[in-house]
Amino acid sequence: MMFTTVDYVIFALLLVLSSAIGLYYALSGGKQRTTQEFLLANRSMGFFPVALSLLATFQSAVAILGVPSEIYRFGTEYWFLGCSYILGLLIPAYIFIPVFYRLRLTSTYEYLELRFGKTVRICGTVTFIFQMVIYMGVVLYAPALAFNAVTGISLWGVVLTMGLVCTLYTTLGGLKAVIWTDVIQTLVMFAGQLAVIIVGTAKVGSIQDVWNISMEHNKISGINFNPDPFTRHSIWSLGIGGIFLMLSLYGVNQAQVQRYLSSRTEREAILSCYAVFPCQQLVLALGCVTGLVMFAYYQKNPIPEMVEVPDQMVLYFVMDILQDFPGLPGLFVACLFSGALSTISSAFNSLATVTMEDLIKPHYPSLTESRATLLSKCLALMYGLLCLGMAYLSSLMGSVLQAALSIFGIVGGPLLGVFCLGFFFPFTNSIGAVVGLLAGLIMAFWIGIGSFVDRMAASSPALNATVIPDMGNVTTTVMTTLLTSAAATKSLSGLKKFHSLSYMWYSAHNSATVVIVGIIVSLLTGPMKGRDVNPRTVYLVLPRLLFFLPDRYKERLRFGVPHIAEDKTNLDIDEKSCNGFLNGNAKGADKDDMEETTPGFSRPDGGHSYIVQETSL
Structure with a gap:
């Protein structure tokens, strides 16, 4: 089962096309000469390309390899x-995107400085x-490993090719090329x-045959309550743990928020989030x-073959049925x-x-635009x-799907928690x-690393291979290692029991830890005064939920x-105020920035409040 010349041509065309797009945007338009163009595509993107980019950013090889496995x-x-x-x-569309977009941010973590201060921004x-x-x-190593297993092409040759092509068009073409x-x-x-579904179904017989075989072997699951x-x-x-995982991905993650911010208007940014929903389901x-x-195919056509990890099975199956x-x-x-x-x-x-917006620019405010753009590309x-080096460590993480989601739960969960503190609890301080955040990260790594260590201790070298044997039920040996590991985690007690917490709860558990501790x-340290909070950095959820009071x-x-x-027709209404916060002015905007029209809320220290009169839209 090897590639033909046609296969190599199609694969090479993808790499060439990706590089060509990066080269095109490097030589056209503004030629990526400003940080706004390189990092935010000049805020000129429509909702459809942004939606597909949002989808592709975190589905990718994780979904293609991990979900079928x-x-x-x-x-x-x-x-x-x-x-x-x-x-x-829906929550990012209604809450997070409008706040981020109206603040005219470049980095998501600018928000944390507006809300809490520089220390929290750097930590985030x-x-x-x-x-x-x-x-x-994980994303680089997993498909390269699968590709190497079924084609025999050098593993690190594939890793190097992918990494270099990706680096080339990203460095040349900026965010426009990426999108x-x-x-x-x-x-x-x-x-x-x-293509795989159509050909595979035809080889099994029909979609009804696929369903019947899956039912016979209890692969069609009911709802587990x-x-x-x-x-x-x-x-x-x-359902619930997944909501927190989606919020950490589509609500506050820089890679996604940066796409929202590249949209032409706030409405386009929100539409892009809506458009992701049917695409995600598909x-x-x-x-x-x-x-x-x-599964149905290998019940009818068992073939002896060694597959070292479960995620290689998908590509093996593809090469088998499409040869x-x-x-x-x-x-x-x-x-x-x-x-x-x-x-x-x-x-x-x-x-x-x-790195540019949060770690370099604040320390070098006089950095010229041309140097800042060149540094961003570097x-x-x-x-x-660095990604090429990290690919080596990914071989220790097991299933690509669980590894990827665990990473976002372990680290993304605490980040979601600190943003929730800022958005929904205006009295919380820096x-x-x-x-x-520190408590959430400590809890996250204790559970995540403990789970990994226990799982490694429960597995013996003899059980680390997944085999597709020449027998009727191919799932027996596939499950051996996992069942052994499951038996080990069930024997845990006390605090170590948390090591067997479902990875789907990581994000919810860790973000909740941050919120409660925060x-x-x-x-205990003195809650923040409401009048000192920039009102554009909070979403007052309680008055909205309890609207009947x-x-x-x-x-x-x-x-x-x-x-x-x-005023939705003027999204820059508070831009000066935000810049004042970024410069350390936590007392508020100048009188020219915010109009004081409600005397009852004037501040006792004589400073300027943020209160302006409510106006109809």
Whole structure:
């Protein structure tokens, strides 16, 4: 099962096209001469390319390899993750995107300085960099390993080729190149998955045969209502835990927020979030159907073959069923690598952005635009090379799907928590935010690393290989290692029991830790005065949820945060005020910036309040 010349041509065309898009945007338009163009595409993007880029950024090879493998081994229970997409995307559209867009940010972590101060901003930035560097290694290594296993092409040759091509077009073309290559790569992903499903279903017999075989072997899962948080998957962990995971991805992650901020208008940014919802459901459905087709096929056509890790099974299956169709294996491999390229390029660009905006510019305010742009490109190049080094460590992380989601739960959960502190609890202060973030990270790594160590101790070298044997039930040996590991975690007791917490709860558990600790510490160290809070950095959820209360009670639920005039036709109304906060002016804007029209809320220290009269839209 080797590539034909046609397969190599199709695969090479993808790499050439991606590089050509980067070269085009490097030589056209503004030629990436400003940081606004390089990092935010001059805020000129429409909602459709932004939506596809949002989709591609975190689905990628993780979904293409991981979801079918998950369904093959455990059945369709993972499909219920789609329930979390509703709130997981509606909340960012209604709450996070409007706040970020109206503040005219470049880095998401600028928000943390506006709300809490420079220390919290730096802590958030460093945490994000750590998260994305590890994640890049998973995304780069997993498809390269699978590709090497079934084609025999050098593993590190594939890793190096992907990393260099991705680094090239990201460094040359900036965010515009990243978004438009994401669009092309997303379409290639859909085409590759559809080709596999159609041909695989035909070889099994029909979609009805696929369903019947899956039913016979209990692969069509019902709803598991078990509330035990240590159960790997249930409707609660997938539905509720999944909401927090989606919020950490689509609500506050720099790679996604940067795409919202590149939109022409706030409305386009919100529409892009809405458009992701059906696309997410489609990608999840395609992955689940691919897993069922793969399972049904190997029940009817068992073939002896050694597969070292479960995520190699998908590409092995593809090479098996498409070997009589020259070009289609190349299309699927292009699909697989499209996903990896889109994710990695997004990571390079977002890492360059936060490093420039949060760690360099504040210390070198006189940096010229041309030097800042050149430095941003160098940073993208540096992170590209670092990604190649991280790929080596990813071989220790097991299943690509669980590894990827665990990373976002372990590190993304605490980041989500600190943003929730800022958005929804106006009385929390910077000390509470820092201590809460540290507590969330400590809790996250204790559970995550403990789980990894226990899982490694429970596995013996003899059980680390997954075999597709020449026998009727191919799932027996696939499950051996996982069952051994599960038995080990069930024997844990006391605090170590938390090591077996479902990875789908990581984000919810860790963000909740940050919020609870942050609130307690803020109250103990002196809560922040509402009049000192920039009202554009908070979303007062309690007055909205309890809209039926009398006005005087709803006013108390504002915690003293002043009213502002929300003029949606002028999104820059408070830009001066925000700049004042970034320069350390926590006392408020000048009188020219904010109009004081409500004497009852004047500040006792004589400073200027943020209160302006409510106006109708």
